[in-house]
Amino acid sequence: MSLTLVEARARAALVSDVSYDLTLDLTGRDAYGCRATVRFTAATEGAETFLELAKAREVLVDGLPATTYDGRRIGLVCAAGSNEVTVEARIPYVTDGDGMHTFTDPADGEVYVGAYVGMDLCQRIFPCFDQNDLKAPVSLTVLAPPGWSVVANGRLAGHPDQEADGRWRFGTTPPIPLPMFTVCAGPWHSFRWEHAGPDGQVLPFAWHARASLSGQLDRDADELRAVTEACYDEYLTMFAEPFAFGSFDQVFVPGLNWGALENPGCVTYRDEILPVGTPTEGERRRRGSVIAHEMAHQWFGNLSTMTWWEDTWLQESFADYMGYRVSDAAGFTGAFVDFSISAKTRAYAADERRSTHPVAPEPEDVADVDEAFNNFDSISYAKGNSAIQQLVTWLGDEAFLAGVNAYFARHRFGNATLADFVDALDGATDRDVRGWVEAWLRTTGFDTIRATRDDDGVLLTREGSRPHRFSVATYGDDLVATGSTMIDLSDEPVRLPGAAVVVPNAGNETFVRLRLDAASWSALSQDLASIADDSTRAVVWATAIDLVRCGDLAPEDFLGLVTRHAPRERSVAIVESVLGWAHRTLVAHHLSPAAVPDAVGQVAAACETGLAAGPEEPIAVALTRTLAATSPDSLLLGKWLVDRQTHTGLPVEPDLRWTAIHRLASLGALTTEEIDEERAGDGTIVGVLGAAGAHAALPTPEAKAAAWERLLGDDGLSNREFEAVSAGFWDPEQTALVHDYLPHYFHEGLAEALRRGASFEERLGKSFPPVPFADEHLTVLEDVLRGDVPTVLRRAWEDAYDDLTRTRAR
Numbered sequence: 018m019s020l021t022l023v024e025a026r027a028r029a030a031l032v033s034d035v036s037y038d039l040t041l042d043l044t045g046r047d048a049y050g051c052r053a054t055v056r057f058t059a060a061t062e063g064a065e066t067f068l069e070l071a072k073a074r075e076v077l078v079d080g081l082p083a084t085t086y087d088g089r090r091i092g093l094v095c096a097a098g099s100n101e102v103t104v105e106a107r108i109p110y111v112t113d114g115d116g117m118h119t120f121t122d123p124a125d126g127e128v129y130v131g132a133y134v135g136m137d138l139c140q141r142i143f144p145c146f147d148q149n150d151l152k153a154p155v156s157l158t159v160l161a162p163p164g165w166s167v168v169a170n171g172r173l174a175g176h177p178d179q180e181a182d183g184r185w186r187f188g189t190t191p192p193i194p195l196p197m198f199t200v201c202a203g204p205w206h207s208f209r210w211e212h213a214g215p216d217g218q219v220l221p222f223a224w225h226a227r228a229s230l231s232g233q234l235d236r237d238a239d240e241l242r243a244v245t246e247a248c249y250d251e252y253l254t255m256f257a258e259p260f261a262f263g264s265f266d267q268v269f270v271p272g273l274n275w276g277a278l279e280n281p282g283c284v285t286y287r288d289e290i291l292p293v294g295t296p297t298e299g300e301r302r303r304r305g306s307v308i309a310h311e312m313a314h315q316w317f318g319n320l321s322t323m324t325w326w327e328d329t330w331l332q333e334s335f336a337d338y339m340g341y342r343v344s345d346a347a348g349f350t351g352a353f354v355d356f357s358i359s360a361k362t363r364a365y366a367a368d369e370r371r372s373t374h375p376v377a378p379e380p381e382d383v384a385d386v387d388e389a390f391n392n393f394d395s396i397s398y399a400k401g402n403s404a405i406q407q408l409v410t411w412l413g414d415e416a417f418l419a420g421v422n423a424y425f426a427r428h429r430f431g432n433a434t435l436a437d438f439v440d441a442l443d444g445a446t447d448r449d450v451r452g453w454v455e456a457w458l459r460t461t462g463f464d465t466i467r468a469t470r471d472d473d474g475v476l477l478t479r480e481g482s483r484p485h486r487f488s489v490a491t492y493g494d495d496l497v498a499t500g501s502t503m504i505d506l507s508d509e510p511v512r513l514p515g516a517a518v519v520v521p522n523a524g525n526e527t528f529v530r531l532r533l534d535a536a537s538w539s540a541l542s543q544d545l546a547s548i549a550d551d552s553t554r555a556v557v558w559a560t561a562i563d564l565v566r567c568g569d570l571a572p573e574d575f576l577g578l579v580t581r582h583a584p585r586e587r588s589v590a591i592v593e594s595v596l597g598w599a600h601r602t603l604v605a606h607h608l609s610p611a612a613v614p615d616a617v618g619q620v621a622a623a624c625e626t627g628l629a630a631g632p633e634e635p636i637a638v639a640l641t642r643t644l645a646a647t648s649p650d651s652l653l654l655g656k657w658l659v660d661r662q663t664h665t666g667l668p669v670e671p672d673l674r675w676t677a678i679h680r681l682a683s684l685g686a687l688t689t690e691e692i693d694e695e696r697a698g699d700g701t702i703v704g705v706l707g708a709a710g711a712h713a714a715l716p717t718p719e720a721k722a723a724a725w726e727r728l729l730g731d732d733g734l735s736n737r738e739f740e741a742v743s744a745g746f747w748d749p750e751q752t753a754l755v756h757d758y759l760p761h762y763f764h765e766g767l768a769e770a771l772r773r774g775a776s777f778e779e780r781l782g783k784s785f786p787p788v789p790f791a792d793e794h795l796t797v798l799e800d801v802l803r804g805d806v807p808t809v810l811r812r813a814w815e816d817a818y819d820d821l822t823r824t825r826a827r
């Protein structure tokens with residue numbers, strides 16, 4: 018059971034002025050030593066409260082065995098005024114990414130450890146009051162094996178060579194939210210520099226990666242430094258508050274469950290975004306926006322922190338919006354095109370499931386931290402981002418930033434709520450911010466903007482309840498742009514003069530379902546690639562995806578759009594997203610098993626057509642990646658492996674090679690021994706995971722049985738291996754082989770989830786089988802959901818059920 022809102026409020030009323038003096042001994046191999054002195058002020062003499070500490074052994078409180086420790090909490094009786102308690106414990110390392118994670122690099126045998134926290138996992142690292150509104154300064158000392166280096170939230174104050182006790186010492190941090198504590202230790206390869214921002218403050222910066230990725234870090238160092246500096250300068254130009262945390266480390270860590278964590282002064286990223294092979298344009302753009310996103314959190318989240326988890330959006334929506342906006346300014350133009358065709362389309366789907374919620378829920382809607390976990394979803398990120406985009410469009414940038422700066426000034430190093438943010442915005446504008454917030458942030462679902470055509474032109478009507486401000490693009494018969502205008506649309510329809518083609522929301526300013534007039538849709542579906550503006554093409558593609566989801570466009574007709582337009586597409590983001598949606602979501606949710614191979618083949622054919630036209634390299638790379646995952650031509654892919662280059666001359670680097678190996682395995686064109694040979698030739702974690710997936714993808718009952726045994730029989734499978742084996746096992750073109758496992762996925766998966774807990778629930782839910790379901794399998798899922806399913810798994814399965822049944826005639 019996780020911390021409840023009621024408990025958090027009671028503890029915040031009792032406890033204040035918290036600080037931690039923490040020593041970690043990371044020299045042990047199966048467990049680490051932890052000594053924490055917690056100081057705080059209590060309001061009431063004799064009041065009872067507790068520190069959280071999960072799964073610790075040999076726990077001592079003030080030097081004596083802890084009689085009040087129950088495996089997750091240490092009971093305390095407070096003195097009025099100052100209190101101090103010292104806890105010593107040994108705590109096991111984990112390999113599932115939730116706690117003090119340890120990883121042994123298969124490439125060189127080197128060991129790394131990292132405190133991967135977020136949510137309520139700081140209690141797996143040291144004893145603490147594990148809630149956002151008990152922010153505290155942390156003083157950290159670390160004993161690490163020789164040859165390692167250590168980075169953490171605080172600025173490095175003492176190196177083992179300088180310290181008499183041979184320890185790493187970090188300066189006391191400003192008050193930080195406990196879910197954002199981190200320490201990362203190991204033989205890191207590091208790249209350090211200093212940079213003065215626009216405010217003149219000189220800050221030490223660094224990037225760190227595993228020693229076996231030193232070549233990759235050196236390869237990308239110039240870009241990583243340039244993006245970091247550009248984002249930093251942009252934030253310091255927008256925000257009046259300086260960067261608050263003394264130094265800025267960024268670490269590519271192994272096995273992180275989150276995409277990244279915005280820990281104050283020490284951001285951690287999953288190290289897959291430092292790829293072994295040359296990163297593609299799409300990978301570089303997405304990495305740029307993650308860097309900008311996590312840096313935005315240094316203000317939205319770390320400087321000013323939500324009080325309770327209903328305001329997850331106050332951090333995630335803003336960071337998501339700023340991530341795209343600022344990475345675009347840092348040189349990754351087209352970031353919002355990527356957003357509108359990928360994350361935003363997922364937000365529309367999320368907003369139509371039963372699990373949807375207002376962007377800004379009430380605190381009582383999030384009763385405990387387990388429920389809060391479920392709000393780290395497409396509503397809090399992508400819909401919230403879209404709402405902020407609409408707010409900026411509606412309010413104007415100057416008033417928006419004035420409100421944001423007032424908010425930071427009032428709540429620096431403190432906690433705040435939606436009401437505080439609205440107060441700050443309200444002071445910066447004459448517009449009715451409170452009314453806007455009620456309409457946009459306190460409601461679920463979205464409006465429809467419908468365009469209809471008559472003799473007088475095009476009429477735009479809004480079905481719904483929200484005010485919208487957006488651009489409308491018009492085109493002639495030849496689809497050459499003739500104009501663009503910004504309009505406001507709410508209760509009253511808006512009439513536009515006739516144009517051959519009219520696209521509302523062309524700049525993707527608002528969050529809305531779009532229904533184009535018949536003549537415009539017809540022209541676009543014939544010749545979409547002729548539209549010059551990337552953003553407008555993305556809006557039209559997103560509309561096509563929505564039409565399929567609503568059952569208003571047949572999957573075959575969507576594949577027709579792919580065949581006609583994807584080969585001519587000029588935006589890498591659109592190529593990747595549209596082809597990815599077609600060969601993953603479309604086949605799993607909208608096709609019968611018999612139709613899947615042909616649909617995947619059509620995606621591969623579109624890639625071949627596009628490649629034959631000799632596109633620019635970034636487009637060629639995107640098409641080649643998709644071709645590797647979808648091609649039915651085992652001779653072609655096999656030749657890539659031998660030649661070490663594709664038929665169009667691109668080098669076959671590790672990521673592409675393993676995608677091709679996976680595909681060859683799933684086609685039955687590789688043997689177990691051949692996969693093992695490939696694995697022997699690539700000793701990195703990419704090779705380990707690639708081989709795990711390829712073995713699971715082999716189309717034989719024996720291979721599937723062996724993979725199944727690994728998935729649910731092997732307690733020691735790391736989080737990444739679980740994902741890799743799942744991805745190989747559940748192949749939508751192998752329904753005959755895997756359909757019988759679907760009932761086992763639910764029944765045995767549930768039993769394991771009840772036994773293993775929330776992190777396994779999350780892994781199992783994320784690995785929901787992406788294969789077409791027969792009615793009998795839906796019935797199994799319905800039966801399971803009628804029973805007792807723990808919170809995190811229930812959310813994943815209900816969402817999947819809603820997606821599967823949305824367009825199904827039942």
Ligand SMILES: [Zn+2]
Nearest residue numbers: 310314333336
């Ligand atoms: Zn975030």
